[in-house]
Amino acid sequence: xxxxxxxxxxxxxxxxxxxxxxxxxxACRTVCPVFQVEGTETSLARGKAQLYRGLRKGLLMPTxxxxxxxxxxxxxRTCVTNCPSDIPVDQIVLDMRQELVHTMGIPVYKKxxxxxLEQGGSFYKLGRAAERFLRLPQRIFxxxxxxxxxxxxxxxxxxxxxxxxxxxxRGMLDREKGVLFSRAExxxxxxxxxxxxxxxxxxxxxxWDFLQVMRARQVEVVIPPQGCCGQPQLAAGxxxxxxxxxxxxxxxxxxxxxxxxxxxxxxxxxxxLFPGISLGAPVQDVTEFLTSIGxxxxxxxxxxxxxTYHDPCHAxxxxxxxxxxxxxxxxxxxxxxxxxASPDTCCGGSGSFSLEYSDLSEQIGRKKLEDILATxxxxxxxxxxxxxxxxxxxxxxxxxxxxxIHLLRILAEAYAGPGNPTGA
Amino acid sequence: MSSPKNEFIARVREVVGPRYVxxxxxxxxxxxxxxxxxxxxxxxVLPAVIVKPxxxxxxxxxxxxxxxxxxxxVPRGAGSNNSGGTLPVDGCMVLETNRLNRILELDKRNLTVxxxxxxxxxxxxxxxxxxxxxxxPDPASLDFCTIGGNLAECAGGPRGVKYGVTRDYVLQLEAxxxxxxxxxxxxxxxxxxxxxxxxxxxxxxxxxxxxxxxALLRLIPLPQAHHTILAVYDDIRAAADSVGAIIxxxxxxxxxxxxxxxxxxxxxxxxxxxxxxxxxxxxxxDLDGHPAAIADEALAVEKICRGLSVRDLHSAADEEQRQxxxxxxxxxxxxxxxxxxxxxxxxxxVPRDKFADMVMQAQGIGEKYQLLVGMAGHAxxxxxxxxxxxxxxxxxxxxxxxxxxxxxxxxAVELNGTIAGEHGVGRLKAPYxxxxxxxxxxxxxxxxxxxxxxxxxxxxxxxI
Ligand SMILES: Cc1cc2nc3c(=O)[nH]c(=O)nc-3n(C[C@H](O)[C@H](O)[C@H](O)COP(=O)(O)OP(=O)(O)OC[C@H]3O[C@@H](n4cnc5c(N)ncnc54)[C@H](O)[C@@H]3O)c2cc1C
Ligand code: SF4
Numbered sequence: 001x002x003x004x005x006x007x008x009x010x011x012x013x014x015x016x017x018x019x020x021x022x023x024x025x026x027a028c029r030t031v032c033p034v035f036q037v038e039g040t041e042t043s044l045a046r047g048k049a050q051l052y053r054g055l056r057k058g059l060l061m062p063t064x065x066x067x068x069x070x071x072x073x074x075x076x077r078t079c080v081t082n083c084p085s086d087i088p089v090d091q092i093v094l095d096m097r098q099e100l101v102h103t104m105g106i107p108v109y110k111k112x113x114x115x116x117l118e119q120g121g122s123f124y125k126l127g128r129a130a131e132r133f134l135r136l137p138q139r140i141f142x143x144x145x146x147x148x149x150x151x152x153x154x155x156x157x158x159x160x161x162x163x164x165x166x167x168x169x170r171g172m173l174d175r176e177k178g179v180l181f182s183r184a185e186x187x188x189x190x191x192x193x194x195x196x197x198x199x200x201x202x203x204x205x206x207x208w209d210f211l212q213v214m215r216a217r218q219v220e221v222v223i224p225p226q227g228c229c230g231q232p233q234l235a236a237g238x239x240x241x242x243x244x245x246x247x248x249x250x251x252x253x254x255x256x257x258x259x260x261x262x263x264x265x266x267x268x269x270x271x272x273l274f275p276g277i278s279l280g281a282p283v284q285d286v287t288e289f290l291t292s293i294g295x296x297x298x299x300x301x302x303x304x305x306x307x308t309y310h311d312p313c314h315a316x317x318x319x320x321x322x323x324x325x326x327x328x329x330x331x332x333x334x335x336x337x338x339x340x341a342s343p344d345t346c347c348g349g350s351g352s353f354s355l356e357y358s359d360l361s362e363q364i365g366r367k368k369l370e371d372i373l374a375t376x377x378x379x380x381x382x383x384x385x386x387x388x389x390x391x392x393x394x395x396x397x398x399x400x401x402x403x404x405i406h407l408l409r410i411l412a413e414a415y416a417g418p419g420n421p422t423g424a
Numbered sequence: 425m426s427s428p429k430n431e432f433i434a435r436v437r438e439v440v441g442p443r444y445v446x447x448x449x450x451x452x453x454x455x456x457x458x459x460x461x462x463x464x465x466x467x468x469v470l471p472a473v474i475v476k477p478x479x480x481x482x483x484x485x486x487x488x489x490x491x492x493x494x495x496x497x498v499p500r501g502a503g504s505n506n507s508g509g510t511l512p513v514d515g516c517m518v519l520e521t522n523r524l525n526r527i528l529e530l531d532k533r534n535l536t537v538x539x540x541x542x543x544x545x546x547x548x549x550x551x552x553x554x555x556x557x558x559x560x561p562d563p564a565s566l567d568f569c570t571i572g573g574n575l576a577e578c579a580g581g582p583r584g585v586k587y588g589v590t591r592d593y594v595l596q597l598e599a600x601x602x603x604x605x606x607x608x609x610x611x612x613x614x615x616x617x618x619x620x621x622x623x624x625x626x627x628x629x630x631x632x633x634x635x636x637x638x639a640l641l642r643l644i645p646l647p648q649a650h651h652t653i654l655a656v657y658d659d660i661r662a663a664a665d666s667v668g669a670i671i672x673x674x675x676x677x678x679x680x681x682x683x684x685x686x687x688x689x690x691x692x693x694x695x696x697x698x699x700x701x702x703x704x705x706x707x708x709x710d711l712d713g714h715p716a717a718i719a720d721e722a723l724a725v726e727k728i729c730r731g732l733s734v735r736d737l738h739s740a741a742d743e744e745q746r747q748x749x750x751x752x753x754x755x756x757x758x759x760x761x762x763x764x765x766x767x768x769x770x771x772x773x774v775p776r777d778k779f780a781d782m783v784m785q786a787q788g789i790g791e792k793y794q795l796l797v798g799m800a801g802h803a804x805x806x807x808x809x810x811x812x813x814x815x816x817x818x819x820x821x822x823x824x825x826x827x828x829x830x831x832x833x834x835x836a837v838e839l840n841g842t843i844a845g846e847h848g849v850g851r852l853k854a855p856y857x858x859x860x861x862x863x864x865x866x867x868x869x870x871x872x873x874x875x876x877x878x879x880x881x882x883x884x885x886x887x888i
Contacts, residue, residue: 017765020464023459023758023766024457024459026459026568029502030567041451041455041503042450046457050454050457051450053464054450059453065449084757084758085758086694
């Protein structure tokens with residue numbers, strides 16, 4: 001595996017020698033999800049290396065077309081793990097994007113998105129208003145907008161942060177100088193929670209599940225005010241320095257065992273930005289943290305559940321996590337885990353990729369969908385809201401009664417016990 | 425705007441539909457290379473257009489257009505060849521046959537399979553093996569290369585020693601000639617002598633005579649059992665000598681592969697399967713057939729190897745371990761660039777009793793020119809891949825590399841061998857053809873080319 005975990009915030013190294021090392025053997029043809037749909041060389045790892053060479057050597061101009069092709073990569077790292085020559089194609093693609101941002105600037109809509117993610121609450125209100133307008137049934141929109149609405153989940157009534165604040169106001173959480181605390185009866189551990197934008201804006205339920213599970217394990221959770229993890233910026237070839245500085249300011253002073261997140265994408269960005277304990281404590285995925293402390297007494301689910309698990313790229317190939325979530329699921333009384341054909345194949349989501357290349361993303365996702373449905377499982381479980389979004393939308397469009405759920409939902413239900421279904 | 429070229433492209437769009445035609449510079453860049461040495465140097469030559477037809481009718485029309493407009497055509501499969509066989513020439517049309525990717529008919533009574541050229545070799549293996557049948561040609565690139573490319577290069581692989589190469593499994597070909605004529609060569613029968621053997625002529629013609637659109641391939645029953653042995657040597661000569669001794673001993677393994685120290689190290693670093701990285705050479709050997717016969721042969725092989733001071737002999741414990749060993753062997757070529765930026769693979773073949781001589785002389789040539797050389801080979805059929813590890817952007821070293829290449833090829837010819845075993849001639853080997861092929865033979869080949877492709881449109885600059 002390539003070593004981007006140690007990479008600096010901005011990897012501006014010239015990777016030309018690495019790109020030149022690609023033997024163009026073609027082994028990436030067998031694994032690249034984009035190539036499997038598109039069948040074009042430039043969608044492929046070796047094609048990306050060639051485009052990079054062209055750009056760096058001044059043989060290709062920074063054009064919109066090139067930007068489009070540079071964008072056509074999920075950064076899923078499947079080719080990197082498979083490549084016999086160990087070519088860091090993900091780094092090459094990122095460096096190409098960076099170079100293109102450098103020469104051409106960021107597209108306006110991305111600028112708006114990034115600014116929005118920093119704005120937090122007011123951005124969300126704008127989103128809600130836009131959503132209400134867009135989802136009005138009589139309106140006819142161009143295909144692209146329709147696709148977007150398919151991909152994005154319905155927005156909850158308020159953000160997770162707003163819900164947390166309300167809970168604090170009602171005395172359900174403690175508050176000290178803007179930092180919230182979810183206390184445990186007998187405190188055995190103390191962690192900080194990074195919930196990320198996707199949970200904040202789309203999946204607040206996952207945030208509540210996190211807190212419930214931690215409470216069940218006697219873990220005190222500290223929740224400082226927070227913004228974006230920097231992942232969308234890094235993937236777009238934009239520096240994440242500002243995000244990093246903010247995160248550092250919010251998290252470094254907290255005296256905790258670990259900074260835990262339940263979003264694989266946030267987790268990999270945070271680990272990249274803050275290797276080791278440079279954030280005061282190690283960054284951990286919630287599945288890593290839970291397997292390290294154990295699940296304790298787990299009353300179990302209301303009924304038997306046939307589940308299958310999808311490995312997020314950001315967990316499997318960026319953080320090396322694949323056994324932890326399975327261990328957790330298998331430990332839940334009532335869960336039958338049925339492995340799908342290739343659980344670590346990318347679902348095609350890849351954050352804003354699913355909006356920018358919505359058709360392609362959907363087609364890549366269809367393969368995932370087939371694998372999921374072939375298991376006969378009643379739900380597909382994963383540990384990344386970005387994958388949840390992609391897979392949920394695929395299931396919805398397909399009109400099948402299979403659900404996509406975050407692993408924490410299963411655990412939260414299992415702690416609540418057979419007699420206490422917790423809705424959702 | 426309406427230059428002949430643009431007119432040509434417009435008409436190509438009408439034939440295959442705009443979706444399957446690309447002229448964007450960026451996309452053309454992605455078709456400016458294949459897996460051959462030297463692709464990262466200088467400014468790449470770009471094709472004028474990339475076309476992806478769906479069937480032989482479209483291909484026939486495309487060739488008619490190419491003839492009318494005098495546009496050179498470069499057929500392309502997965503672009504995994506190592507000889508520059510798919511490198512574009514200026515202004516050409518790259519004609520990719522990957523959309524013709526169906527297995528049309530598996531005939532279990534006659535042991536044949538009818539396939540289109542875009543079928544991936546490994547996929548064909550899986551399909552026929554599920555029916556207890558066997559298509560032996562197994563280029564190391566089988567996970568991604570296409571049957572069309574295999575036919576055009578007459579690809580071989582480790583199993584060549586016992587089962588032969590692509591050529592030995594082709595009964596019939598359907599192909600489109602330069603002027604668009606569709607021909608069908610060969611017979612559906614196992615034998616047949618009506619007319620010249622055009623099938624054999626076209627197999628290995630590297631896209632210079634015709635474009636394949638279909639092939640009827642011969643299958644054999646899948647061997648019952650396998651036994652894989654890894655023989656480890658402290659002395660490279662002893663390993664190479666063992667190859668000759670095993671063959672001379674009347675044993676025909678399904679595969680008999682040779683790897684030297686450099687290769688072992690790179691493969692181990694990629695695959696982590698516990699290869700002995702301090703050994704000088706290993707032989708990887710697969711015996712197949714009836715379990716009782718295999719057991720006998722395994723004993724005989726071990727005896728021969730012991731006689732030649734083998735250090736260790738290991739047998740693959742189970743199918744999984746066996747698959748691991750062979751998968752690792754297949755990754756050898758790309759894995760080798762871990763040491764230096766690029767690798768130039770020479771693909772010489774010598775009579776098998778000369779295999780050890782070839783190995784030792786190639787090693788000597790590498791030392792003479794101070795080059796890092798790794799060696800791997802389908803040793804059982806005398807095919808040695810001399811991998812020169814270098815940096816193609818280093819002019820000084822490249823001069824030495826050129827010298828070494830020439831000497832390696834000369835050595836092969838002197839040992840009564842050939843300069844190209846299975847990777848083709850393409851653009852890279854074309855300048856050296858004279859080392860081996862006599863003038864009058866060359867003239868005969870040129871006459872054939874002239875007869876089939878008088879305008880020289882099919883894959884110019886390659887092969888002859
Ligand atoms: C890692 C690696 C390992 C390899 N190992 C082996 C090996 O063990 N043995 C071996 O023999 N080779 C090997 N090769 C070389 C290569 O894979 C083979 O030559 C293979 O047959 C090429 O198939 P392709 O589909 O990639 O064809 P391409 O590279 O696309 O084309 C090869 C030639 O075929 C022509 N062609 C392609 N399709 C058609 C068609 N439909 N009609 C007419 N002409 C056509 C092209 O014009 C070109 O001349 C290896 C390559 C790599 C990268
Ligand atoms: S990126 Fe890796 S797998 Fe793909 S062609 Fe290059 S060396 Fe081969």
